[in-house]
Amino acid sequence: MNLQLQTKNPHLKGTWQVTGSKSEANRLLILQALFPQVEIENLSNSDDSKVLQKALASLEEVIDIHHAGTAMRFLTAYFSIQEGRKTILTGSKRMQERPIKLLVDALKSLDAKIEYLNKEGYPPLAITGTKLTKHHVSLAANVSSQYISALMLIAPSLENGLEIQLNGEITSTPYILMTLSMLKTLGVEASFENNLIKIQPLQLHQKKKFVVESDWSSASYFYSLVALSNSAKIKINSYQKDSLQGDSSLVEFYKSLGVKTTFLENSIQLEKEASVQLPKTYRANLVSSPDLAQTIAVSCLGLGIGCELSGLHTLKIKETDRLVALHDEMTKLGAQVEVTNDSLKLYPCRNLKENSLIATYNDHRMAMAFAPLALKTTLTIEDAQVVSKSFPDFWEAMQHFHIQCKKV
Known part of the structure; x- marks a missing residue:
């Protein structure tokens, strides 16, 4: 049209x-999937948020997120910790041209099981969910902040939490701080100092309501x-x-x-x-x-x-x-x-x-x-x-x- x-x-x-906000909503949807006690009001009606919601609710092996870049990054991390579940994560032609190697490398260093189905460093991905016990990872700081947020969002559900060392000058700091603030509001003990993000594991027992700006x-x-x-x-x-x-x-x-x-x-x-x-x-x-x-x-x-x-x-x-x-x-x-x-x-x-x-x-x-x-x-x-x-x-x-x- x-x-x-x-x-x-x-x-x-x-x-x-x-x-x-799509940015707030998509972070909260991942947290809700990991911690079902999370309640969300004023959820974004954007395609990206709808695609992410659908993907999180799906029991299918193949998950197609179309053009939704945030969903690709966040779900790569999310599915990597769904123990025993096999997922093929794919998207549009353009999505298959958008790099994801830095995030995959970071997850693999934590012993995640992820393979490329076509071109090295790009979707689609074959992910076998597993338990991640390592708790330190490092990656370049001047990449998309969504790579970093993807790791931060799964961190409180890992039994040992996660330390993320960022190397170099950080890009899109506000988006990292947004994720950090949401984790703290959820009750996670977390810090971000001198390019080091520390996130402790969380056991959530009561409901927590978020209103999306x-x-x-x-x-x-x-x-x-x-x-x-x-x-x-x-x-x-x-x-x-x-x-x-x-x-x-x-x-x-x-x-x-x-x-x-x-x-x-x-x-x-x-x-x-x-x-x-x-x-x-x-x-x-x-x-x-x-x-x-x-x-x-x-x-x-x-x-x-x-x-x-x-x-x-x-x-x-x-x-x-x-x-x-x-x-x-x-x-x-x-x-x-x-x-x-x-x-x-x-x-x-x-x-x-x-x-x-x-x-x-x-x-x-x-x-x-x-x-x-x-x-x-x-x-x-x-x-x-x-x-x-x-x-x-x-x-x-x-x-x-x-x-x-x-x-x-």
Whole structure:
């Protein structure tokens, strides 16, 4: 399904309820599978969370998680400790191109039984669940934080717990801290100091309820709408100031792009501050929140300013190579863009081309990042239903804020 987007009303007002955080929900689903006393409220309605739920409930030998990268990483660790169970863990064609060797190597060093069925270092995997008694593992710190969180999530169910030594500079620290905080809330004795994570075993005897905060990554598209509007005062619900989610850094990132955030009792209010003097070139290191890169780059494109974004090395192994995808699609709109393995440079572009067809590469964030540009030009989003991976009612939200979405 392709959607043509346009608007005749760049003045935004209204309220929207964003689904629960995919990042929080998926961690809690693994913990619930290991500790059935865990109860979850405001669970994400994203495809990724539904796929993970289905996989955890399945008794089949073959588990297909399609495009869900988080599920692949978390389930690799989870199934490796399901004693006596044999599982073939597979996914989409793109998933079979996304590396998982570092996580598999770490689990194998703990005596997990995992084999590659096709290409060395990549899914699909054949996993035979076994009891893991070793309690020390080390791996590179500059990899996807999901590898590290996958190990952390199974750690309290191991009889000796787990020590995880991270080597080098850590990527996406907030996501590691999110996992650590959830473990502590569950009652796990855990620490993270000097690149060493220590997690003790847990016996849970009473029920524990978690309420999932709304997704800050999804909030980024509302920030972009406000930044690109002529005027705006919108509210999005179920957010808190002391968030576990690293992407709550949006609040600071978008200040200099003219978006003011006010924290209310259980929501945030976003307002356009027209008096803000925009920078000629916006600069940000996104090593702790790389999922914001697409949104911020497109916001800068729509505002007619340049940007230099760094800390983006993990974008190469996402749903697509997001740096190349950003380069190609922004170029269609008339932009001049340069990318390296870990950075993006956008030059100011005053006149956006109209009626561009934006490819999405099976990547939900490509579709959602480019959608707010409808406030500046007419464009068509290819394979628009891809948003269901993390934000199923995204297009309803866009229409609520005056973006006309027409099937073409």
